Amino acid sequence: MRITGDCGQQLRSPILIAVAAMIGRLPWLLFTLPAGVITDRLNRKKIIVSMDLFRGLLTFVIASILIFGQWDFPDLDSLRTGVTFETQWALYWVILSSALLFGSAEVLRDNAAQTLMPSIVGKENLERANGRMWSAEFLTNSMIGPALGSFLIGVAIYLPFLADGMTFIFAAILIVSIKTTLPVAIKKESKNSDIGAFAQFRGEIAEGVKWLWSHHLLRSMAIILGLLNLLSSISGALFILFAQEVLKTTVFLFALLGTAGAIGGILGGLLGPKVSSRFGSGATLAVVLLLLPILEIGIGLSFHWLQVWFFISVSSFVSVVWNVITVSLRQSIIPSELLGRVNSVYRLFAWGSIPIGMALAGGLVQLSSLFLEREWALRAPYLVAGVAGLILFLGAKARLTEERISRAKDEAQAQTPEKAAKDKEEVI
Numbered sequence: 154m155r156i157t158g159d160c161g162q163q164l165r166s167p168i169l170i171a172v173a174a175m176i177g178r179l180p181w182l183l184f185t186l187p188a189g190v191i192t193d194r195l196n197r198k199k200i201i202v203s204m205d206l207f208r209g210l211l212t213f214v215i216a217s218i219l220i221f222g223q224w225d226f227p228d229l230d231s232l233r234t235g236v237t238f239e240t241q242w243a244l245y246w247v248i249l250s251s252a253l254l255f256g257s258a259e260v261l262r263d264n265a266a267q268t269l270m271p272s273i274v275g276k277e278n279l280e281r282a283n284g285r286m287w288s289a290e291f292l293t294n295s296m297i298g299p300a301l302g303s304f305l306i307g308v309a310i311y312l313p314f315l316a317d318g319m320t321f322i323f324a325a326i327l328i329v330s331i332k333t334t335l336p337v338a339i340k341k342e343s344k345n346s347d348i349g350a351f352a353q354f355r356g357e358i359a360e361g362v363k364w365l366w367s368h369h370l371l372r373s374m375a376i377i378l379g380l381l382n383l384l385s386s387i388s389g390a391l392f393i394l395f396a397q398e399v400l401k402t403t404v405f406l407f408a409l410l411g412t413a414g415a416i417g418g419i420l421g422g423l424l425g426p427k428v429s430s431r432f433g434s435g436a437t438l439a440v441v442l443l444l445l446p447i448l449e450i451g452i453g454l455s456f457h458w459l460q461v462w463f464f465i466s467v468s469s470f471v472s473v474v475w476n477v478i479t480v481s482l483r484q485s486i487i488p489s490e491l492l493g494r495v496n497s498v499y500r501l502f503a504w505g506s507i508p509i510g511m512a513l514a515g516g517l518v519q520l521s522s523l524f525l526e527r528e529w530a531l532r533a534p535y536l537v538a539g540v541a542g543l544i545l546f547l548g549a550k551a552r553l554t555e556e557r558i559s560r561a562k563d564e565a566q567a568q569t570p571e572k573a574a575k576d577k578e579e580v581i
Contacts, residue, residue, distance in 0.1 A: 189497025446542025
C-alpha cells in the first residue's frame with residue numbers, strides 16, 4: 154500500500170493502514186447495543202461457542218484465499234527499508250470485509266463472555282478470576298501467538314491462519330465443557346401484543362441505556378474509558394509504521410516488542426487484585442489515569458526499541474489492572490437480567506470510540522506530514538494523545554474515588570435480597 158510523497162518517494166499509506174484497523178473495530182460502534190439484547194435473550198454459553206466456530210470457519214476461508222490466490226508479497230524484513238510495492242486491492246478488500254465480520258463476531262462473543270463470568274464464580278472471586286483470565290489471554294495472544302505466528306509466516310503466509318482457525322475450534326470445545334448456573338433469560342414475548350418485534354427490541358436497548366445513564370459511577374467510568382481508548386487508538390493505530398520507520402525494527406525485533414504487552418498484561422492480571430486490595434480501587438484507578446498519558450509521551454519521544462518495550466509493558470500492566478477492577482465491579486453491581494444490555498452500553502462508550510480514534514490517526518499523520526518530517530509525523534499521535542490524556546486525568550480523577558465505588562457496591566448489595574425474591578416469583 155503506498156502513496157506518493159512530495160519528492161516522488163513511495164511511502165506506505167497511513168490512511169489505508171488506519172482504515173483496515175478501524176474497520177475491525179467499527180462493529181463496537183455499530184453492533185454493540187443489539188449484541189447486548191441478544192446476550193440477555195439467549196444462552197450466553199451457546200453464543201460464545203457459536204461465535205468461536207464462526208471465526209474459526211472464517212479464518213479457514215482466508216487461509217484458502219491466500220493458498221489458492223496469486224499474490225505477490227514483498228520480503229518482510231525489507232519493509233523497514235521503505236521498499237515500495239503496489240497495493241493489491243483485491244486482497245485489501247478481503248482484509249476489510251473479513252475484519253468487519255471478525256469484529257462483529259467479537260462484539261457478540263466478548264459481551265457474552267463478560268456476562269457469563271458471574272455464572273461461573275462468586276462475586277468475591279470476580280477480580281481474581283478476571284485477573285487470571287486476562288493473564289492467560291495475554292500469555293497466548295501476545296506472547297505465544299506472535300512468536301508462533303512469526304515462525305509460521307516465515308514458512309508460508311497462510312500457515313498462521315490455519316493454526317488460528319484450529320485455536321478457535323479448540324476454544325469452542327473448552328467452552329462447551331464449562332459448568333455454569335446460567336441466569337434466567339429475559340422474556341422474548343412482549344406483554345403488549347400490539348408492540349412489534351423491532352419496538353420491543355428497541356425498548357430492551359433503552360432499558361439498558363437508562364440503567365447505565367442513571368448510575369453515576371458507571372456512567373463516569375464508561376465516558377472516561379471511552380476517552381482513554383480514543384486517545385490510545387490514535388497513537389496505536391499506526392504503531393507498525395512507527396516501529397519500522399522510526400525505530401527501524403526487524404521482523405524479529407517487532408516480535409520482541411509484542412512481548413512487552415504480553416508480559417505487562419500477564420503481570421497485571423496476576424497482581425491486579427492484590428494491587429486493588431492493597432491500595433484501594435479508587436486510588437489505583439487514579440494512578441492508572443495518570444500513568445497512561447505519561448507513557449504515551451514516553452513512547453513518542455523514544456529513539457530505541459528497548460525504551461518502547463519498557464513503556465508498553467508498563468502501559469499494558471496498568472491497563473489490565475484497570476480492567477480487572479472495572480469489569481469485576483460491573484459484573485458485581487449490574488443485575489443479571491440486565492447485565493448483557495448494560496454491559497453493551499458501557500462498551501459502546503468504551504470501545505465505540507476506538508474506530509473513531511483510528512480514523513483520526515491516519516489523518517493526523519497526513520496533516521502532520523505537511524509541517525513535519527516523516528519521523529516526527531509518526532511521533533505526533535503519541536505526543537498529542539499524551540497531552541490530551543493528562544488533561545483528562547485532571548478532569549476525571551475526582552469521579553473515581555474509593556468512596557463512590559464503595560457506595561455503589563453497598564447499594565447493589567442492599568438490592569440483592571429484594572431482587573432474589575422478585576426473580577423467584579418470576580420463575581415458573
